[in-house]
Amino acid sequence: RALHTQCSRPGPRSALERVAPTDSRVLISGPPGVGKEVFARQLHRMSNRAAAPFIVLNCAAMNPDRMEVELFGEETTAPGGTHKAGTLEQADGGTLLLDEVSDMPLETQGKIVRVLQEQTFTRVGGDDPIKVDVRVIASTNHDMEAEMAVGNFRQDLYYRLNVVPIEILPLKDRPDDIPALIEHFMERSAN
Numbered sequence: 001r002a003l004h005t006q007c008s009r010p011g012p013r014s015a016l017e018r019v020a021p022t023d024s025r026v027l028i029s030g031p032p033g034v035g036k037e038v039f040a041r042q043l044h045r046m047s048n049r050a051a052a053p054f055i056v057l058n059c060a061a062m063n064p065d066r067m068e069v070e071l072f073g074e075e076t077t078a079p080g081g082t083h084k085a086g087t088l089e090q091a092d093g094g095t096l097l098l099d100e101v102s103d104m105p106l107e108t109q110g111k112i113v114r115v116l117q118e119q120t121f122t123r124v125g126g127d128d129p130i131k132v133d134v135r136v137i138a139s140t141n142h143d144m145e146a147e148m149a150v151g152n153f154r155q156d157l158y159y160r161l162n163v164v165p166i167e168i169l170p171l172k173d174r175p176d177d178i179p180a181l182i183e184h185f186m187e188r189s190a191n
Helices: 010-021 036-045 063-070 106-118 146-147 155-161 175-191
Strands: 026-031 056-057 097-099 120-122 129-131 135-140 164-167
Touching: 010 036, 010 164, 026 036, 036 056, 036 097, 036 135, 063 106, 063 120, 106 120, 106 155, 146 155
Parallel strands: 026 135, 026 164, 056 097, 097 135
Antiparallel strands: 120 129
């Protein structure tokens, strides 16, 4: 069976099939451990970008001071300066998963809004605009409405990321997926 059989009830599964061939942004929500990244990877594999990179940036694990360098890359202006490509550049032509996007610093959130609008950014320390073609998928285990209400998440970024909202329920709320999971893991362990 295809890996996407474990994603969730027919709603998210059919949403996966509908949204995968588009370039729509997707916000995947659900509690920890339900398979949000698995769902995002399957979405990428089923998309027209499948041959291009799938890059994950875990916003929860990232030091807030390093977030912009990780996203946008870095450039030194000294003679013979060097540059480091960020995740946006690495994902050019493919998909970038902003995992646990609700943990992204507010200042960085404002810059991401601009990138989503223009698909252009500058590296930290650089001046030259860099154009990219990246599909952005975001995931969260937080209540985004509550995060916006207390000022932890920008409303404009939420609406740009939440073009296609998909909620993945915990396995206890989707018992119909258990036989497919058992079959998948049995096949996997037999190989």
